[in-house]
Amino acid sequence: xxxxxxxxxxxxxxxxxxxxxxxxxxxxxxxxxxxxxxxxxxxxxxxxxxxxxxxxxxxxxxxxxxxxxxxxxxxxxxxxxxxxxxxxxxxxxxxxxxxxxxxxxxxxxxxxxxxxxxxxxxxxxxxxxxxxxxxxxxxxxxxxxxxxxxxxxxxxxxxxxxxxxxxxxxxxxxxxxxxxxxxxxxxxxxxxxxxxxxxxxxxxxxxxxxxxxxxxxxxxxxxxxxxxxxxxxxxxxxxxxxxxxxxxxxxxxxxxxxxxxxxxxxxxxxxxxxxxxxxxxxxxxxxxxxxxxxxxxxxxxxxxxxxxxxxxxxxxxxxxxxxxxxxxxxxxxxxxxxxxxxxxxxxxxxxxxxxxxxxxxxxxxxxxxxxxxxxxxxxxxxxxxxxxxxxxxxxxxxxxxxxxxxxxxxxxxxxxxxxxxxxxxxxxxxxxxxxxxxxxxxxxxxxxxxxxxxxxxxxxxxxxxxxxxxxxxxxxxx
Amino acid sequence: xxxxxxxxxxxxxxxxxxxxxxxxxxxxxxxxxxxxxxxxxxxxxxxxxxxxxxxxxxxxxxxxxxxxxxxxxxxxxxxxxxxxxxxxxxxxxxxxxxxxxxxxxxxxxxxxxxxxxxxxxxxxxxxxxxxxxxxxxxxxxxxxxxxxxxxxxxxxxxxxxxxxxxxxxxxxxxxxxxxxxxxxxxxxxxxxxxxxxxxxxxxxxxxxxxxxxxxxxxxxxxxxxxxxxxxxxxxxxxxxxxxxxxxxxxxxxxxxxxxxxxxxxxxxxxxxxxxxxxxxxxxxxxxxxxxxxxxxxxxxxxxxxxx
Numbered sequence: 138x139x140x141x142x143x144x145x146x147x148x149x150x151x152x153x154x155x156x157x158x159x160x161x162x163x164x165x166x167x168x169x170x171x172x173x174x175x176x177x178x179x180x181x182x183x184x185x186x187x188x189x190x191x192x193x194x195x196x197x198x199x200x201x202x203x204x205x206x207x208x209x210x211x212x213x214x215x216x217x218x219x220x221x222x223x224x225x226x227x228x229x230x231x232x233x234x235x236x237x238x239x240x241x242x243x244x245x246x247x248x249x250x251x252x253x254x255x256x257x258x259x260x261x262x263x264x265x266x267x268x269x270x271x272x273x274x275x276x277x278x279x280x281x282x283x284x285x286x287x288x289x290x291x292x293x294x295x296x297x298x299x300x301x302x303x304x305x306x307x308x309x310x311x312x313x314x315x316x317x318x319x320x321x322x323x324x325x326x327x328x329x330x331x332x333x334x335x336x337x338x339x340x341x342x343x344x345x346x347x348x349x350x351x352x353x354x355x356x357x358x359x360x361x362x363x364x365x366x367x368x369x370x371x372x373x374x375x376x377x378x379x380x381x382x383x384x385x386x387x388x389x390x391x392x393x394x395x396x397x398x399x400x401x402x403x404x405x406x407x408x409x410x411x412x413x414x415x416x417x418x419x420x421x422x423x424x425x426x427x428x429x430x431x432x433x434x435x436x437x438x439x440x441x442x443x444x445x446x447x448x449x450x451x452x453x454x455x456x457x458x459x460x461x462x463x464x465x466x467x468x469x470x471x472x473x474x475x476x477x478x479x480x481x482x483x484x485x486x487x488x489x490x491x492x493x494x495x496x497x498x499x500x501x502x503x504x505x506x507x508x509x510x511x512x513x514x515x516x517x518x519x520x521x522x523x524x525x526x527x528x529x530x531x532x533x534x535x536x537x538x539x540x541x542x543x544x545x546x547x548x549x550x551x552x553x554x555x556x557x558x559x560x561x562x563x564x565x566x567x568x569x570x571x572x573x574x575x576x577x578x579x580x581x582x583x584x585x586x587x588x589x590x591x592x593x594x595x596x597x598x599x600x601x602x603x604x605x606x607x608x609x610x611x612x613x614x615x
Numbered sequence: 616x617x618x619x620x621x622x623x624x625x626x627x628x629x630x631x632x633x634x635x636x637x638x639x640x641x642x643x644x645x646x647x648x649x650x651x652x653x654x655x656x657x658x659x660x661x662x663x664x665x666x667x668x669x670x671x672x673x674x675x676x677x678x679x680x681x682x683x684x685x686x687x688x689x690x691x692x693x694x695x696x697x698x699x700x701x702x703x704x705x706x707x708x709x710x711x712x713x714x715x716x717x718x719x720x721x722x723x724x725x726x727x728x729x730x731x732x733x734x735x736x737x738x739x740x741x742x743x744x745x746x747x748x749x750x751x752x753x754x755x756x757x758x759x760x761x762x763x764x765x766x767x768x769x770x771x772x773x774x775x776x777x778x779x780x781x782x783x784x785x786x787x788x789x790x791x792x793x794x795x796x797x798x799x800x801x802x803x804x805x806x807x808x809x810x811x812x813x814x815x816x817x818x819x820x821x822x823x824x825x826x827x828x829x830x831x832x833x834x835x836x837x838x839x840x841x842x843x844x845x846x847x848x849x850x851x852x853x854x855x856x857x858x859x860x861x862x863x864x865x866x867x868x869x870x871x872x873x874x875x876x877x878x879x880x881x882x883x884x885x886x887x888x889x890x891x892x893x894x895x896x897x898x899x900x901x902x903x904x905x906x907x908x909x910x911x912x913x914x915x916x917x918x919x920x921x922x
Contacts, residue, residue, distance in 0.1 A: 143762065157616060324616045333623070590626065597630050602637065602770040 138181040140390045141344055141604075148178065153397055157324055168291045168318055171398070175300035179263070186262040189227060194297045196223045197272045201286035201293070204279045213280060220276040224269045231261050236465030264304030266462055270429055272297055275311035277433055284312050292318035301394040305387045307405040307425035314402070322399030331578065332396030337593060338577045339389030340600050346563050347382030348605025349556050350375040357551060358526055361536050365544035368551050369536060373519045376526045378560060381410065384423070389575050408571045410518070410564075411496050413510035415479040416489035418518060426462070430455050441484060452484060453477045463525070468533060472524040479517055495572050555603070637772055638756040643787035644775040646765065648690060650787035652749055653757040656710040657686035659844065661791070662701070662836065663721025665691040666851045670901040671719060672910040673790040679914030682717040687791030689721060690746060696726045697833040698739055700747035706839060707752045716844030719913075720837060722872055723850055724865040727833055729826035739828075794903060797896050808898040812856050825865055830875075837879050847917050848876050848883045852890035852909070854898040882920040884913065 138144050152174045160166035180187050200220040207213055275296070278284035287293045296315045302308075357364055357372025364372070388405035395402045409421035419427055431440075435455045439447050453474065460473020483489040496511065497503045503511065520537065527533035570576030577596075581589045643650040647668075659682055661671050667689035677685050688708055695701045709716075730740060741747055745764035751757060761769070786794045797803070840846050850872065853861070861868065869885055876883035886909070893905040901909055 324619070326616075326619050329619050330622075594626070594630065594633070598633055601630075601634055602773075603768055605768065 138178050140387065140394075141340060144181065148174075149394065149397075156398055161324075164319075164321055165291060167322065168289075168295045171295040171300070171318075172291060172298060175295070175298035175303055178300040179298065179303055182263050183260070189262055189265070190268060190298055193224060193227065193268065193272055194294050196220060197276050197297070198287075198290055198293050200276050201279050202288075204276070205286040217276060217280040221273065224273050228265055228269045231265055233465045267306045267308055268297060268303060270308045270426075271311075274308070274429065274433065275315070278311055284315075287315060289319065299395070299400075301391040301398075301400075302402055305384070305391070306423075307388055307391065307403050308429055309402060309425070310429075314400070317400050325399065328396050328399070332393040334577055334593070335389045335393030335396065335575050337393075337596055337600075338575055339386045339391075339393060340604075341596055342382040342386030342389065342563075344386075344600050344604030345382075345559055347379045347386060349553075349559065349603065350379035350382065352605060353551055353553055353556065354379050354526070358536075361532075361539065364539075365547055365550055366540045366542050367545050367547055368549040369540045370519075370545065371549045371551060373523050373526075373536075373540075375556075377410070377515070377519045377522050378563075380522065380525070381406075382563075392575075404574055408495075408567055408576075410515055411511055411568065411571055412514050413492045413496060413507060414483055414488070414514055415476065415517060416483045417492040418514055419476070419480065420493075426459065430459055434458060441489075445485065448484060449481060452481055456480065467530050468524050468527050471530050471533070472521055475521045475524060479521070498572075559603070635756075637769055638758055638761050640776065641756055641761060641772045642776070643789070644785075645761075645772050646767070646775075647785050647787060647793055648694075648745065649757065649760060649765065650789075651688055651690070651791050652745070652752050652760045653755040654686065654753065654789070654791065655755075656753050657684065657688065657708055658710045658713040659683070659685045659717040660705065660709060660840070661685060661687045661689055661719040661721065662695070662705055662840075663689040663719075663849075664695060664723065664726055665689070665793075666723065666853070666899060666901075667719070667721035667849075668791075668793040669795050670851050670906045670909055671721070671849075671913065672792050672906055674792070675907055675910035676717075676719070676914040676917070679911050680717070680917050685717055685719075685790065687793070689791075692725045694741050694744045694746040696728070696739075696741060697829045697836060698741060699832060700739070700741045700744075702832050702836050702839070704746050704749070704752055705836060709840070709843060711843070713843040716840070717917075718840040718844055718846045719849055719917075720833075720840065720846060721849050721851060722833065723853075724861045724868045725822075727826060727829040727868075727871075728822050728824055728864055729829060730821055731823045732821070795896065795900065796903065799896075799902065804896065807896060808854065808856075811897040811899060812860070815857065815860050819860055819864055822864055825871075830871075834875060834879070837875070837881070841879065841881070845921070846879070846881050847920070848872055848881060849913065850883075850885045850887055851901070852886045852893055854890060854895055857898050858887060858890070882917075884916045884920070886913065886916075 138148060152170070156167060156170055160170045176187055176190075179190065197220055200216045203216045204213055207216070275284070275293075279286045287296075292315065295318050296309075296311060299309075299314070354372055354375040357368060357375070361369055361372065385406035392402045392405070403425055405423060405425050407421040407424065409418050412418035412421055435451055438451045438454060440451060441448055456473040456477035457470055458473070460469040460471070460476075463469040463472075480489070483491075496507055523536050524530065524533045527536060566580070567576045570578060570580045573579050581592055584592075641649055641653065661667055661673060661676075668687060668691070671687060671689070673685035673687050677683055686708075688705065689695065695704075745760060748763060749757070749760050751759050761772075765772075784795055784797055786796075788794060797807070837846055837848070850869070865871070869883075869887075872883045872885070889912070892912075893909055894902045895905070896902055
């Protein structure tokens with residue numbers, strides 16, 4: 138079920154009413170309702186994959202219970218590895234089996250050894266990369282004794298399958314989300330209104346910005362050989378806004394929906410395109426995944442400690458694994474490696490934590506220096522996105538090489554006035570709301586209520602009028 | 616909670632009213648099909664492909680033949696080859712109380728042919744289109760169509776309204792006739808014709824020709840309409856190059872239609888023989904002027920055959 142679909146527009150109010158009117162007296166009932174709703178939500182795509190979530194839930198719950206019973210280090214390690222193997226095994230099979238097989242075959246055929254291909258027609262279960270990482274964080278935290286294992290199976294099942302963030306995050310830590318399933322949840326008007334505002338802004342990002350950018354980005358990328366350099370640059374910029382609008386829009390809808398049910402999810406995007414260097418960008422982009430890799434991979438590997446060689450190795454590992462997490466394609470690996478190359482000079486010069494505050498914290502507009510820094514960082518990001526969007530690495534290099542000729546200084550062949558205007562307004566609103574959890578959180582609160590409501594009404598009408606036809610969220614494929 | 620529900624409901628009601636106002640302004644400029652899906656049930660129908668949609672003007676036929684309120688319910692070959700989907704849609708569109716209606720069933724080889732890749736078990740090409748997916752074909756505004764099948768952004772409903780005859784090349788009249796205005800100079804026409812012939816040559820390769828399924832539904836459609844009035848089986852004219860392609864697709868098409876007509880005791884009006892008398896936008900669709908003349912000629916033939 139897509140957030141931007143009629144199905145969800147009907148599903149959400151029904152669950153909301155049941156949750157606050159029928160199940161509100163007992164926490165257990167509310168948790169049961171969340172599990173049922175989440176399974177319906179997920180099963181809407183393909184009910185067969187519900188078995189995967191259920192199995193993952195049972196395994197990790199049992200592992201958690203086991204870890205609470207044993208002090209023996211060997212037994213505890215065995216339990217941890219059981220969880221890791223089961224979860225990553227599913228992920229590996231569904232997401233990476235064909236990739237590894239094809240690459241092995243290619244490698245062997247390079248040495249003159251022809252191997253018959255036995256690739257399988259595997260359908261990738263929606264959101265598997267997200268809920269796998271979420272459940273892994275639970276077992277790892279319990280193993281490391283940072284978190285007490287839960288006895289409440291229903292709360293755990295609700296934590297694993299919580300429908301607002303089940304298929305595309307934010308990837309929640311058990312330490313943040315699981316305790317919320319133990320506590321009584323009372324309806325909070327302000328929180329719910331905030332949630333609705335965030336959903337509205339998320340829908341705007343997805344349907345007006347991302348879906349419209351997608352149309353032009355797809356046109357340009359699919360026929361890139363026929364376009365001028367300036368058009369190719371515009372195509373890459375459109376893709377940058379498409380992926381941001383798509384993914385951060387999804388996160389906003391997820392977080393907003395959770396608020397309607399009394400939950401607080403972690404922020405996943407913090408205006409990343411206003412970053413002044415690439416390190417800041419990675420602290421602001423897909424925060425829940427970046428911090429997951431930081432805590433469960435980068436730091437255990439030694440992080441930024443140790444010899445320069447180790448630091449370089451760790452940075453490449455984390456970025457390449459992060460790229461590979463996005464999909465079984467060399468384009469994602471190169472995208473990760475390129476970001477590692479961007480990041481390394483900052484780390485080695487110890488300048489990776491220079492910009493930890495919001496840009497132009499105490500002023501309305503950025504200084505010239507800040508503006509230039511933001512522009513350079515955005516430019517670097519756009520180049521990296523070309524690898525992310527391209528069909529293969531060769532196409533990405535070809536696309537970039539075609540961007541470097543004199544036609545760069547001509548007018549782009551594609552000039553969608555409406556969209557460019559929307560992007561300008563969007564950037565201005567995001568800029569004005571850069572200090573908030575989401576752009577319009579407190580943006581117009583000083584205005585009288587009728588004015589504020591008219592603005593929200595206007596945004597909703599813009600979504601209705603200019604929203605592209607329902608397209609899937611890009612991150613569902615990951 | 617009550618306050619939240621009240622405020623949210625009020626906001627949503629106002630929002631839905633806004634949505635409804637936009638939908639209610641959809642009309643013949645919205646797209647080439649909407650108007651036909653948003654008109655009331657009809658007592659007399661023209662059914663068939665885009666040739667009929669553009670080439671048969673109901674008002675002209677009404678005035679010459681003497682029928683009343685003939686309605687053009689023809690679409691394009693993509694959505695309305697004869698089959699279950701179109702049959703169901705026609706049956707929803709027809710006012711079942713009609714006893715003396717007039718029905719023009721346009722036929723050409725493409726309407727009773729099938730793609731090589733199609734089969735009954737896999738479903739047919741029109742099954743994924745609005746003709747199969749729109750359950751309500753008589754609602755105004757037809758929100759189901761606009762939500763599920765309208766391919767543009769909703770702002771196009773408002774934008775297209777003021778563009779008739781300028782940027783907008785089509786307009787669906789209240790009687791369902793699709794008026795298409797394109798550049799009528801010789802060069803544009805020749806380019807369009809050349810491209811159309813090229814695309815149909817290509818299309819021909821993907822067709823396996825005569826389909827018993829389609830023929831079965833053509834006869835079923837005729838039987839259904841016959842129960843409500845007089846049925847005329849009509850083939851519209853096309854240029855010789857297009858006719859040559861159609862002969863390759865189905866050499867004995869006219870004999871087949873003649874046989875159907877005899878079997879069903881109705882008239883087959885084959886206007887192909889008069890193809891030199893008309894002008895075409897692209898070799899197969901009549902220009903507005905020719906559509907007017909053709910409709911008059913067709914109505915006269917219908918009247919003659921009735922007498």
